[in-house]
Amino acid sequence: MGSQILDQLKRDKILDLLKTGKRIDGRSLDEQRPLIIETGVIPKANGSARVKLGNTEVITGVKIQPDKPFPDLGDKGILICTAEILPLADPNVEPGPPNEEVIELARVVDRGIRETEMIDLHKLVLIENKSVIGMFIDSSVIDSGGNLFDACSYASVAGILSCTVPKYEIKDESPVLVEGITSKPPIKTLPVSVTMARIGEYVIIDPTKDEESCMDARITITTNSDGNICAVQKGGSDGFTAEQLIQCSETALSVGRKIRKQFEQLM
Amino acid sequence: MVKIMTQLMTEDGIRCDGRRLDELRNISIKVGVLKNADGSAYIEFGKNKILAGVFGPRDVHPKHMANQDSGILRCRYHMSPFSVTERKNPAPSRREIEISKVIKEALQPSVILKDYPRTVIDVFIEVLQADGGSRCAALDAASVALADAGIPMRDLVSACAAGKVADRIVLDVNNEEDQEGQADMPVALMPNVGKITLLQLDGMLKPEEFKTCMQTALVGCKRVYEIQRKALMEKYFQTGEQ
Numbered sequence: 001m002g003s004q005i006l007d008q009l010k011r012d013k014i015l016d017l018l019k020t021g022k023r024i025d026g027r028s029l030d031e032q033r034p035l036i037i038e039t040g041v042i043p044k045a046n047g048s049a050r051v052k053l054g055n056t057e058v059i060t061g062v063k064i065q066p067d068k069p070f071p072d073l074g075d076k077g078i079l080i081c082t083a084e085i086l087p088l089a090d091p092n093v094e095p096g097p098p099n100e101e102v103i104e105l106a107r108v109v110d111r112g113i114r115e116t117e118m119i120d121l122h123k124l125v126l127i128e129n130k131s132v133i134g135m136f137i138d139s140s141v142i143d144s145g146g147n148l149f150d151a152c153s154y155a156s157v158a159g160i161l162s163c164t165v166p167k168y169e170i171k172d173e174s175p176v177l178v179e180g181i182t183s184k185p186p187i188k189t190l191p192v193s194v195t196m197a198r199i200g201e202y203v204i205i206d207p208t209k210d211e212e213s214c215m216d217a218r219i220t221i222t223t224n225s226d227g228n229i230c231a232v233q234k235g236g237s238d239g240f241t242a243e244q245l246i247q248c249s250e251t252a253l254s255v256g257r258k259i260r261k262q263f264e265q266l267m
Numbered sequence: 268m269v270k271i272m273t274q275l276m277t278e279d280g281i282r283c284d285g286r287r288l289d290e291l292r293n294i295s296i297k298v299g300v301l302k303n304a305d306g307s308a309y310i311e312f313g314k315n316k317i318l319a320g321v322f323g324p325r326d327v328h329p330k331h332m333a334n335q336d337s338g339i340l341r342c343r344y345h346m347s348p349f350s351v352t353e354r355k356n357p358a359p360s361r362r363e364i365e366i367s368k369v370i371k372e373a374l375q376p377s378v379i380l381k382d383y384p385r386t387v388i389d390v391f392i393e394v395l396q397a398d399g400g401s402r403c404a405a406l407d408a409a410s411v412a413l414a415d416a417g418i419p420m421r422d423l424v425s426a427c428a429a430g431k432v433a434d435r436i437v438l439d440v441n442n443e444e445d446q447e448g449q450a451d452m453p454v455a456l457m458p459n460v461g462k463i464t465l466l467q468l469d470g471m472l473k474p475e476e477f478k479t480c481m482q483t484a485l486v487g488c489k490r491v492y493e494i495q496r497k498a499l500m501e502k503y504f505q506t507g508e509q
Contacts, residue, residue: 004336099370103361115469219466229477232452232468235368237375239462242481249477 003212011214013100017186018202024210025054031250032206035154035259037230039162041267047185051155055145058152060159066126066168066175067134069131078134081150083152084143090144108233109152112222115228116191119162121187126168126175133165134185146209147232149220153193154259160185162267169203170266181220189224190263192256196221197247203244205219205251209225219245225260274293275447276433281441284313289483291427291439291490292398294297296408296498298415306416308498312404313441316396319408321416324386338383342371346394367403373406373426373455373465379419388418399442402429403453406465411495415502421493426455427487429480431470438478438487450476454484458492 014024023029035056042048047062066079083106087095098106114118124133127254137159139152164182166177197207197215207215217236222229234240240248275326280288292313301307304320311317327333344367350359359367374390390413392405403426410424430440431450442453456463463485472480 002335100364103364104368107365111469115471117471147477188508224471228471228473229468230471232461232466233369234466235372237372239373239457239464240466240484241461242463245463245466245481246478249474253474 006194007213007216010210013210015200015202018065018199018204020116023204025037025208029202029204030255032255033208034258035047035241035262037154037262037266039158043164044164046200046259047159047161048225049158049162049249051151051158053145053151053154055143056141056147056151057143057145058139058141058148059154060152060155061140062163063136063138064163064165065136066131069125069129074081074129076121077132079121079137080134081113081137081139081156082106083109083139083148084150085141085144088255093144096190104233104235105148105152106200107157108149108220108231109156109232111233112191112193112220113137113152113156113160116189116222116224118157118189118191118224120186120188122131126170127173130173131170131175135163143149144209146212147206149195150193150206153191153222155262157191158266161165161187161263187267189226190260191222191230192229192259192263193220193222194252194255194259196251198210198240198244199237200231203248206245219248223253223256269427276435277446282432282437282441284441286439288435289438289486290327291487292441294407294491294494295486296494297441298411298498304412304416306412306414306418307490308408308411308415310404310408312400312407313439314396315394315401315404316402317401317405317408318395319405320391321388321409321412321418322474323388323416324383324392324418325389327385327387332387333385336381336384336385337378338373338388340375340378340380340388340390341375342367342390342392342409344370344392344402346401348396350394350435369465369467370402370406370409371381374409374413376423376462376464377410377420377422377424377457383506388413388416389393393471399440399445399451400453403428403455404428407454407491407495411498412503414499421435422457422459422494424455424506425458425488425492426453426465427484427491429452429487431472431480436476436483437485450480452480452484454481456488456492458489467484481500489507490498
């Protein structure tokens with residue numbers, strides 16, 4: 001019960017500041033926190049990244065291994081993104097099976113990368129309907145400071161950009177690793193996820209944990225390099241007006257261009 | 268499994284199930300179909316057949332979930348094993364857990380929970396047969412079931428999807444169009460309040476198409492609203508007119 005009173009006080013304070021065009025950490029409403037990307041942090045993985053978005057920190061590892069294709073998708077490689085919040089990342093997270101928030105997080109990150117068609121999955125086929133290359137992109141939140149959606153998405157994209165794909169040869173119908181030969185992953189486009197929160201009548205970008213604790217609704221929009229909108233997820237216990245959502249889609253496109261430049265430096 | 272590529276649209280804009288671009292599938296809603304539930308509804312939305320039952324406000328179990336200042340809303344979206352072509356494992360999948368969450372969050376703004384502190388309102392949704400757009404149909408039924416349970420509400424929640432098929436924006440994406448089409452955007456609206464309470468997208472849309480697609484879906488939501496309203500009227504005002 002105590003935390004409910006604190007949340008209400010927090011909300012009052014945050015709203016009062018928003019009325020003057022300011023945020024609790026001094027940012028403007030449409031300003032993201034600094035994004036720091038470091039790649040190659042886990043040499044045993046085929047690709048990896050450590051991303052800091054303000055106080056939020058995520059480590060992503062990419063593992064690549066031959067696999068059987070899905071029965072109805074024999075002409076495509078496998079791409080699976082997951083995300084989890086480690087118990088050391090937040091005092092309120094307990095070990096155990098993922099709750100609905102974590103499942104949503106993982107599925108929204110996966111959707112952003114899948115629906116933008118970041119990776120040309122047709123190029124990951126070894127033998128059609130029999131053997132393909134699977135890419136497993138696993139993100140772990142190690143410090144939770146709000147906006148895990150974008151942080152996990154950026155870390156996943158950075159991990160993929162940093163990865164090298166081992167070469168496999170087919171011998172007796174089964175894939176065999178060829179040592180010493182790797183290639184770049186078949187990248188088609190760069191997805192950028194942008195999350196916004198509505199508090200009262202104000203829409204802010206990249207909410208912190210405090211802002212998330214008192215937001216009315218949330219929206220995550222993922223765009224690709226061609227300026228298309230590819231994935232959207234609304235969350236939170238209230239809604240948006242149509243005008244607010246159209247404004248959000250424009251913000252997602254313009255902020256997306258900025259973040260994409262940061263990704264391009266990794267290529 | 269052999270994949271048969273169906274032609275999704277003829278040149279003059281007739282879709283694979285014979286509908287025009289802006290046409291909804293057949294929708295019928297029945298209110299109060301379950302005896303034990305406090306409120307219930309059954310919807311047929313194209314080939315979707317979905318039951319929704321509402322229980323509460325009632326005591327919260329486990330107790331620690333209770334909120335001292337307000338009631339809470341819980342929602343379970345579940346698909347029957349026989350609802351899809353290949354048997355579905357009855358355990359809740361990650362997809363179902365995510366859909367349960369977005370449906371709960373779409374309904375929440377419409378329900379006046381403040382009046383029922385320390386209680387829970389449970390919404391159970393069972394998809395008996397699934398076609399494309401089952402989350403929207405489920406939401407439509409759930410909102411009607413909440414109203415049938417007599418729970419104070421600000422508005423109904425009406426949901427409908429729009430999407431992009433064969434480079435054109437269409438209303439109410441069916442299963443084939445969802446599988447083979449270019450984009451699917453489920454939207455839920457509180458029509459009298461003008462608030463969008465669910466928005467998802469997977470697919471690829473240009474910024475202009477994003478706006479058109481959303482507007483198209485909103486038109487669909489308003490048409491669904493009329494059907495929901497009529498269904499409630501039929502139960503509570505026998506003539507169907509007030």
